Amino acid sequence: MQTIIVATNFSKDADNALNFAIKALKGKNYQIVLFNFFSPSIHVLNARLPADKLDRLTFIRKEILQDMVDSISKNHEIPAIPYFATGDFITALTSCIKLFDAKLIILGMAEKSLGQDLLGNTTTMIINKVKCPILSIPSNVSYKGITKVLFACDIDRGVHKKVLENVREFAHNFGATVDIFHVNKYSNRPTEPTKINNILEFLSDTEATFIDVHAESVINAIEKEIKSSDADILIMIPYKYGFWNSIIHRSLTRKMASASNIPLLSIQL
Template identity: 40%
Template sequence: MSIIVATNFSKLSENAVLYAAALAQEFNTKLVLFNTFRLPVHVANSRLPASSVDHFFQINKNKLKENALKISKEFNIEVSYKSSYTNLEEEVDSLMKLYKARFIVIGMSPKSLEQNLLGNPTTTLISMKEFPVLAIPLCAKFKGIKNILFACDLLEGVPLKTLAKLRQVSLSLKAIVTVFYVDKKVEELQTEINTNLDKELEDVTLLYKNVKSNSVIDAIEAEVKKSNSDLLVMMPKRYGFWESILHKSKTRMMASGLNIPLLSIPIKK
């Protein structure tokens, strides 16, 4: 098993690398650094032979290797690295299988109008709904994860296979999970819901909190700000073609501007 973290050597991604390294140390697992190679703008605008492009690629790869060695020494963990010409979203499936990864870690961009309209690499990975994605904001530093806020759609249910991933993470970190649900009316189903989640998240310390609100996103953001949660977990659903056109994922909307990491675990039947 391993954890993959994407880096382009920016301040945002390097913070994600440090967070992922601390998490790998906590899980006692291998860390894999992945970098998508891009030529510097001034170089890309010039006409260069293939040998020159390969030269810049090797420089980039050496930098990645140096980072891997530094992190391995600092955190006392096994670290490998991979640099590629292809985009992360094009190679992520094979990477996850090759390294038997628990999840992929990536930096979370600040919230902006552009991000809401066009998305970003984080929202692209989450939208693929194939594997868990852990998004790390620039302000987040790993100091242990003891309180997890699980924002879920209880009325539609979550398959045991999906909840098992949350259970595994929670037990490994010895974290308390607060099940957070936003709706206009939920009281009549509360007993049945609690019983099902208690069963499927066996051995995990669970707390429940229901909030009545017309805006799910606003309610979750407010709870994140006022709670002492170290991690927000959401589970995006898979939609058909027409549904995907009409529906804007709440998880995707949350994937920027948070002050704590977001773990997206896709629902799979």
């Protein structure tokens, strides 16, 4: 049985992601670890609440978490485990991943906002820092099945075997087809056939199709393909860049994660 971590802060976005996970995983050989991180707000800290009051807040959150886990196990027949954490968020999440050998993290994605554009949010921070595939669920998306996956990748940079293994496993688990989508910015420099064939050969036991388009804007091309292909999931790779390019790249990742009308599966190297 494989483990999927579903992160919750008890918000509407987190509840939507949990409902998506429950419907997607029901009847499959998975267990859910429901992860909740508690860090008292600055207002609580400034109020200098006595230790027993903070302990009470912690107890209440643990009770809510346990009730949610009990409901998942009883009403949906999916094994579920609570994981309550404090301290440093990334450290706590990384420890949870290692403890359960988690294969995927599922997170809710809040609606796009100016603050998010400038500062990012928890989901995009995790995408940049955690070495585990992350499925971000937009707040307006509900589970309706997964039959087609759009895998947007930069074939010119190369696609790591580990990424292809994750794409293949995800597609097999849901019986989905895969559209491998590449945006070529240079009309006079076609994509090397060998690189295309290598990917198709690796995914030979999956129903996969290669799509190569010429466009100036990668993001616009992907958004257009999402609409025309009626894909259920978008898969992307958050490549590592230099400092200035990373600022640009993070904004693109944020846009695809928050502005898209389908979930984004981010596979880190």
